[in-house]
Amino acid sequence: MPAWPVNDQQAALEILSARSSYARMLLDAIEGGQWQSDQVNAHILRRLQALNEISLQPQLERIWGTGSSMAPEKLEVIGSLEKRFAQAPLWAYDLEEGRKHFQLLCQSCHGLEDDNLALGPRLSGSGSLGVGYFLEAIMDPNAVVGRQYQMTQLVTQDGKHLTGLLKEKGETAWVLQTIEGMVKVPLDQILSQETSSQSLMPVGLLDGLDDREKIELLKFLVSL
Secondary structure: OOOOOHHHHHHHHHHHOOOHHHHHHHHHHHHOOOOOHHHOOHHHHHHHHHOOOHHHHHHHHHHHOOOOOOOHHHHHHHHHHHHHHHHOOHHHOOHHHHHHHHHHHOOOOOOOOOOOOOOOOOOOOHHHHOHHHHHHHHHOOOOOOOHHHOOEEEEEOOOOEEEEEEEEEOOOEEEEEEOOEEEEEEHHHEEEEEEOOOOOOOOOHHHHOOHHHHHHHHHHHHOO
16 A cells, blocks of 8 residues: 555545546455555546446456445435534544544444554554545445455354354464454365455444534544
């Protein structure tokens, strides 16, 4: 990934997603390891899909799987929340309360620093992308799931179900990173395994928050 400020990265992504020839360069860079796929948010992915370039589809699916456009009702909710946030007197909303909501809902998967144990993308520096970036990710968490964040689901011989990031495939055991920590599972104990294209982040993450709490959480996120 280019060692640029987040704003510069986003500006570059806007340009690279504007034309098919540029988009091919971006996708080649992602597959070649020069750019991390988790830096491409739902907005940019939808721009890439909207190019309707058939020759790009194999790369899009290799990197993110089969994508789908966001339902109109979700776009409507995002627009409403963006407007509410823009009109809110943010000075009246407690940033520390927003941090508490983050710790409760998000911190188990998202590190604020470059945390190798995080199950989701690092969020530090993302605040400059704006409230829309976070709302799109929260409202449609399955729109952009980079291959490195796709969950592996294991069922063991004794009936245990484990879900996490597959960190190591050894000759005698697999190592799965779960919310609880690293789990080593002997191969002879694995009954079945499946890779999910679904995000670990649940749909409806904001449903348990009232209007004030939503603004507090969003205020904290855009402060990152």
